[in-house]
Structure formats: structure tokens, C-alpha cells
Amino acid sequence: MSLETLERDILKEVAAAHDEAALEALRVSALGKKGSISERMKSLGSMAPDERKQAGAALNLLKDKVAGAIAERKSALQEAALEQRLASEKVDVTLPVRSQPQGTIHPVSQVWEEIVQIWGDLGFSVAEGPHIEDDFHNFTALNMPPEHPARQEHDTFYFNEKPDGSRMVLRTHTSPVQIRTMLSEKPPIRIIVPGRTFRCDSDQTHTPMFHQIEGLVIDENTHLGHLKWALTEFCKAFFEVDEPKMRFRASHFPFTEPSMEVDINCSWEGGQVKIGTGDSWLEILGSGMVHPNVIRHGGLDPEKYQGWAFGMGLDRIAMLKYGIPDLRAFFEADLRWLKHYGFRALQVPTLAGGLS
Ligand code: DAH
DSSP states (O other), X not given: OOXXXXXXHHHHHHXXXXXXXXXXXXXXXXXXXXXXXXXXXXXXXXSOHHHHHHHHHHHHHHHHHHHHHHHHHHHHHHHHHHHHHHHHTOOOTTSOOOOOOOOEEOHHHHHHHHHHHHHHHTTOEEOOOOSEEOHHHHTGGGTOOTTOGGGGGGOOOBOOOOTTSOOOEEOSSSTHHHHHHHHHSOSSEEXXXXXXXXXXXXXXXBOSEEEEEEEEEEESSOOHHHHHHHHHXXXXXXXXXXXXXXXXXXXXXXXXXXXXXXXEXXXXXXXXXXXXXXXEEEEEEEEEEEOHHHHHHTTOOTTTOEEEEEEEEHHHHHXXXXXXXXXXXXXXXXXXXXXXXXXXXXXXXXXXXXOO
């Protein structure tokens, strides 16, 4: 084969090489130890001096040409690869970052917010009180004097005795905030009190810390009809049913007279409770007309003022609304549970936008 033909063949193959690996294989086959050009170099030794000079120069020229062509092709391939990457990995840095929210809103927070929305719409404001209460606000002022039997039902957490013999308690209900509000605000009063409460009890539906919502209205002429209407409106909005059946059942609490427990109708299909349909009943709260002694302890004249109140378990109605079977899991901080029962962050419940 003539040197010209060899040159033409190699350069053609170099031009056609599609990637760096093919190029490297070509380099080896031409310029490697046993390559086509290297083989020809070996034959120089047996030539006459003149002939060798000429052939050697021609071979060196060819060698340089081939090496140059390979280097050129190599950088062309590299550049093309870079161009392709730049085109395919293009990012628009002016686009907004869309990160995936990771956390969820706890059902207690969600229901708390839903309840505040509903009662807020009815003209109620949110009141608060301390978790550590004195005996007066938690019991005595609520018409439960020291030897009152209802005190025993509360499974109270007591603090150590003070020098004067009195003992503070972890509040067993949100009702003491009724007294605190009456003592600090002028009627008319319309408040709800969402908050933590504490009792020494633990099973599937009880935890030592739980949440209640208290409601209190004090005015010169408010009556049982207002209470029934407001609680019915609340249930419609909270459970998202148009015509729930409500049952106001005579009951007894020391701080109300008369007292009623309120039930809502429900059905149990396939072990799942459904609120607002069916012929079964579920108790959801306690309520009544505020006892005159309570109004008096709140610094108001029961001849002039009357009122109504209610109290319900926030966790309990969260379980009912969202079908959560075990209360203890609420407070175990298990991320799998939170992922399952939690609510999307930034999706704040509103009456206009939907509560759940
Ligand atoms: N404080 C009561 C409890 O913890 C609940 C309750 C019942 C509150 C009736 C009220 C009420 O305001 O009127 O069991």
C-alpha cells in the first residue's frame, strides 16, 4: 500500500470517529507499537542511506499529520459533548424555587383552629388562663367547695402543700377561665377557651394531658334558647352536616343549673362512625346555665346577669371528626402517624375556604 493511500485511509477514519474511545483505538492502530505507521518505521533499517532519508522524512511527516488530526478531532468531539451538556442541562435561574413542604399540622392544632374560626364568626373571642391553678379558681369558685364529691371525679394532679396548707393544681378543666374572665372583663362576655387540661388518667380515650374548649356567655338576658341555637350552629359548621339531630339531655354539673349533656346523631357502618346521619347518639359536650354562685364568685350580681356555658374535649371531637381511634397516639410524636393524620401546612381552615 502506498503511503498516500495509508494516509488517506487513516485520515478518513479519524474524521469518522464518533467518540474518544474510537479515536484512541485508531491512534493505537496507527501510531502504537504495532501500529501501521510504526511497522513501516521498522523497515527503514534495511534501506539504503539515501532511500532511508527520504522515506524516514515522509513517514515522520505522516506521523505528525496523523497525530495532529487525532488531536484536532479529539478536541472537536470534546467541544461537541460540552455543547450538548450545556444545552440539555440548561436551568432558568429566574424560576421560583418550589420546595416540597415536609411537616404536617397536628390534628389538635387543626381542630383548635377550626373551632376558633367557627366561634369567632359567632362573635366569640379567645381567652386564656394558667395551667397551674389555685384551688379557688379550679374548684371552689365553680361551686365545688372543699368537701364537694365532684372533686374526686377529676383525678387531680396536686402540687406539694404550701406553708399555709394550700395546694396548687394542674387545672383539671378550662372552666376556671370562666371565673378569671368574669373578674377581669365587663359583661357582655362571649369567650371560648381552648387549652390544655390535666388529669391522672390513661387509656385508649384518656391521656394525662388533653385539650378542652370552654365557652362562656354572660349578659343581662341570654337564655337556654341561645345556648341550644349556638351549639347547633357550631355542630353544623364543625361536622360539616346541614341538619344534624341534636339531643339536649338533662345532666348535672356543679357549675350550671340546669345542666345538659349534648348528643349528636351518628351511624356506625363498618365500624366507622359517621356524624350527622343515622339513629345512634354520641355525647359531645357538657353545658348549662351558669349557676348563680359561679356568677357571684366572678364578682357579678346574679340578679342582674345570667349566662350559659359549655365544655368539650377537643381531642375527642378531633377523633370523631377525623376517625382517629386512639387518643394516646396524639402525643407520641410518631412521624408516620403525623404523616397519616396530619394536615397540609399553610392550608389554614377558614369558614369561607373550607374547614377541613
Ligand atoms: N368542666 C367540665 C369538665 O371538665 C365540662 C363542662 C361542662 C364545662 C359543663 C362547662 C359546662 O362549662 O357548662 O368535665
